[in-house]
Amino acid sequence: MSASELLFDVEPDAAPRRFADVALALPLRTTFTYSLPGTMSAEPGNRVRVPFRGRDLPGVVVALRDDSGAVPIERVRPVRVVLDRDVVMPPALLLLAQRVASDYGCSLGEALDAMLPSVAKQRGVRKLPHVELAVPVDLAHAAVEELEEKHEQRARVLRAVLEWSGPMPTLQLERQTNTSASPWRTLVKHGTLRLVQLDEESEPLEPDTSACGPAPVLNDDQRRAVDAVTAWVDRRAHRVFLLHGVTGSGKTEVYLRILERTRELGRSAIVLVPEISLTPQTVGRFAARFPDVAVLHSGLTGAQRAREWHRLSRGEASIAVGARSALFAPVRDLGLVVIDEEHESSFKQDSTPRYHARETAIARCEIESAVLVLGSATPTLESFGRAKRGAYELLTLPVRAGKGTMPRVLVEDLRKEGKQQAIGGVVISRSLQMQIQERLSTKEQVILFLNRRGFAPVLVCPSCGAAVKCPHCDVSLTWHVRRARLVCHWCQHEKRRPEACGHCSHPRLHELGAGTERVESAVRQLFPAAIVARMDADTMRQRGAHERVLTAFRKGQIDVLIGTQMIAKGHDFPDVTLVGVISADTGLFVPDFRAAERTFQLLFQVAGRTGRGSKPGTVIVQTLCPENYAIAAASGLDYERFVQQELAFRRATGYPPYSRLVRVVFESKRESEAKDAGVALRGGLRELADVEVLGPAPAILAKVQDRHRVHLLLKCFTAASFTVAMQRLATVEDLSTHTLRVTLDVDPMAMM
Numbered sequence: 001m002s003a004s005e006l007l008f009d010v011e012p013d014a015a016p017r018r019f020a021d022v023a024l025a026l027p028l029r030t031t032f033t034y035s036l037p038g039t040m041s042a043e044p045g046n047r048v049r050v051p052f053r054g055r056d057l058p059g060v061v062v063a064l065r066d067d068s069g070a071v072p073i074e075r076v077r078p079v080r081v082v083l084d085r086d087v088v089m090p091p092a093l094l095l096l097a098q099r100v101a102s103d104y105g106c107s108l109g110e111a112l113d114a115m116l117p118s119v120a121k122q123r124g125v126r127k128l129p130h131v132e133l134a135v136p137v138d139l140a141h142a143a144v145e146e147l148e149e150k151h152e153q154r155a156r157v158l159r160a161v162l163e164w165s166g167p168m169p170t171l172q173l174e175r176q177t178n179t180s181a182s183p184w185r186t187l188v189k190h191g192t193l194r195l196v197q198l199d200e201e202s203e204p205l206e207p208d209t210s211a212c213g214p215a216p217v218l219n220d221d222q223r224r225a226v227d228a229v230t231a232w233v234d235r236r237a238h239r240v241f242l243l244h245g246v247t248g249s250g251k252t253e254v255y256l257r258i259l260e261r262t263r264e265l266g267r268s269a270i271v272l273v274p275e276i277s278l279t280p281q282t283v284g285r286f287a288a289r290f291p292d293v294a295v296l297h298s299g300l301t302g303a304q305r306a307r308e309w310h311r312l313s314r315g316e317a318s319i320a321v322g323a324r325s326a327l328f329a330p331v332r333d334l335g336l337v338v339i340d341e342e343h344e345s346s347f348k349q350d351s352t353p354r355y356h357a358r359e360t361a362i363a364r365c366e367i368e369s370a371v372l373v374l375g376s377a378t379p380t381l382e383s384f385g386r387a388k389r390g391a392y393e394l395l396t397l398p399v400r401a402g403k404g405t406m407p408r409v410l411v412e413d414l415r416k417e418g419k420q421q422a423i424g425g426v427v428i429s430r431s432l433q434m435q436i437q438e439r440l441s442t443k444e445q446v447i448l449f450l451n452r453r454g455f456a457p458v459l460v461c462p463s464c465g466a467a468v469k470c471p472h473c474d475v476s477l478t479w480h481v482r483r484a485r486l487v488c489h490w491c492q493h494e495k496r497r498p499e500a501c502g503h504c505s506h507p508r509l510h511e512l513g514a515g516t517e518r519v520e521s522a523v524r525q526l527f528p529a530a531i532v533a534r535m536d537a538d539t540m541r542q543r544g545a546h547e548r549v550l551t552a553f554r555k556g557q558i559d560v561l562i563g564t565q566m567i568a569k570g571h572d573f574p575d576v577t578l579v580g581v582i583s584a585d586t587g588l589f590v591p592d593f594r595a596a597e598r599t600f601q602l603l604f605q606v607a608g609r610t611g612r613g614s615k616p617g618t619v620i621v622q623t624l625c626p627e628n629y630a631i632a633a634a635s636g637l638d639y640e641r642f643v644q645q646e647l648a649f650r651r652a653t654g655y656p657p658y659s660r661l662v663r664v665v666f667e668s669k670r671e672s673e674a675k676d677a678g679v680a681l682r683g684g685l686r687e688l689a690d691v692e693v694l695g696p697a698p699a700i701l702a703k704v705q706d707r708h709r710v711h712l713l714l715k716c717f718t719a720a721s722f723t724v725a726m727q728r729l730a731t732v733e734d735l736s737t738h739t740l741r742v743t744l745d746v747d748p749m750a751m752m
């Protein structure tokens, strides 16, 4: 216990004078009343520790009261300790927590717990457990080979440490390999790995402000947008704006100006950007303009995060820039929230509470009379639909600001390419080859995009047609050449390539389809003199690899960068004049109502990576279905055309923006248990008005990690019917048992 905790501790048997309702971070949909003994005082929004079922648990005071309520006074137990002098959860955030709890079906305590990340609670530098190799590298490699047969998880863990090269945080290791602590502990016990405690990084962050020039003079479209937004910030009134501007149209400059105005008024602001674009450059653009920016994202160490959080809480910083959870930054007098790239799926949290930062931002801005600006080149159908209905005000930036021009887009119909164009299993059309050659000779840069990692997504037997599947999941294993392993992209299971087909013993399996690894090998074969780099989740397993590759590319030390969606977003490379999309079709046939929207967004965003400097850019889109409306509209860089067709489709099928979705997933090792639970729930939902219930049906991924998955989907066509449905479903996760897992997902982003 620290000294500051002791300061507030009081004899528990002093006479109770007042009472506090405390929310605990447990899935219990009720608060608990405790007494405040002696001289102890607390306010709503204070964190406390209280006794609960024989344990000592943290909680947040949500209300004070004069009596003990329904609890007989002699049974009320005292608060043990008040953890802070200042209110860490101002009243507005307490209200917001209530909204999150009711909209997403979690307990108030769980909502508060997510809003107050544990790292923000601590001070000072912590020691963090890391593991490193305790044997020479070649011995470790040999150990991987040996462990693989009998101890696959240990092999996986050891390989990850090898790839990381250096002491690896155990938390990251467990997350990346989808294992518990037990495999690495065993490796430590056997002397293969060594456990070391290292100080976590606590240096303050230095944003990179080098690439930031002086503020440009706004063009007319930008000026109109800035004026429209600041008028509402000045008025201290709530309003939502959708800033629809093509890539490079100067949206960030608009954000900077409205932030400037918000600060002038003495109010605070929050800027949310997708995790993937939280590079030092992005942060640098804000930090170069304003002295008091705080940065919050998961790449920070606990100590760094705590420092930034307290700066905001104390009012030393007035602008929070961060990923999803920065929405809960404890800023004072919030005037403005900006969500950049509002279409990004990373704004949705995929663990409890499963909130969507966009929907939750609307709630926070309503509560605090603040303005919300949603920015994107490819707004979601949800946001565009609401803007069309007049719920949001639409602001448009139709042309690129500064030097950039929109690229020229050429569609390559792969059905017309002869088979002879396939180089090592990858089709690179003649015109794409020629364009790459041209860039290499003029020393301009190329990006090649394919949203699938590994070498080949499937190994099939040419004789009986069987594919090599994951033993735990209902998916095929991806062949990774460099690691020489088959890998499950869902549960991380790995295995060696079988010598022969497991069904008919045919001696040679065929590599079907292509991933980024295969594209890399084809490009090296075609252009042996080019300097080629690949950027995907596999090549980024080494510490710091991400920044190293991006910096080298920006400096012109790489000619061709091949990658997955990691390279599609946010980055600004002025010397890239060619983007090749190896296949536009990878996500098109996924049975998800957002498949077309995702394909359109991704193509539009990759196209935005070129033509950002003074030289014009070219995009080549290879596809087997050029007539598909998402691909055709993306090729014409025509958002309007796409959105008109897509809205018609959504209206006909009753998907968002014409409904709000609620999904319930049942998972069990016994298929019948999952199915029966789905059927039972469905029976109780029959009479809901203005709600369509689909299912129960097997989820798209019908089995993951040996669990069968069944889901139920509700389309709620009115706000009132959503509220009624949520009243019915709020406690559905309580149906979980030790064999059945029930998950409630409101505004689901994935239907897998």
Ligand code: ADP
Pocket: 216, 217, 218, 219, 222, 245, 246, 247, 248, 249, 250, 251, 252, 253, 254, 401, 402, 403
């Ligand atoms: P977006 O956020 O829409 O992708 P940015 O704000 O990054 O666009 O702007 C793209 C480029 O244009 C940047 O280099 C930026 O400095 C420049 N820029 C923005 N607005 C102007 C302007 N009014 N005049 C000149 N250059 C501008």
Ligand code: ZN
Pocket: 470, 471, 472, 473, 488, 489, 490, 491, 492, 493, 705
């Ligand atoms: Zn698997």
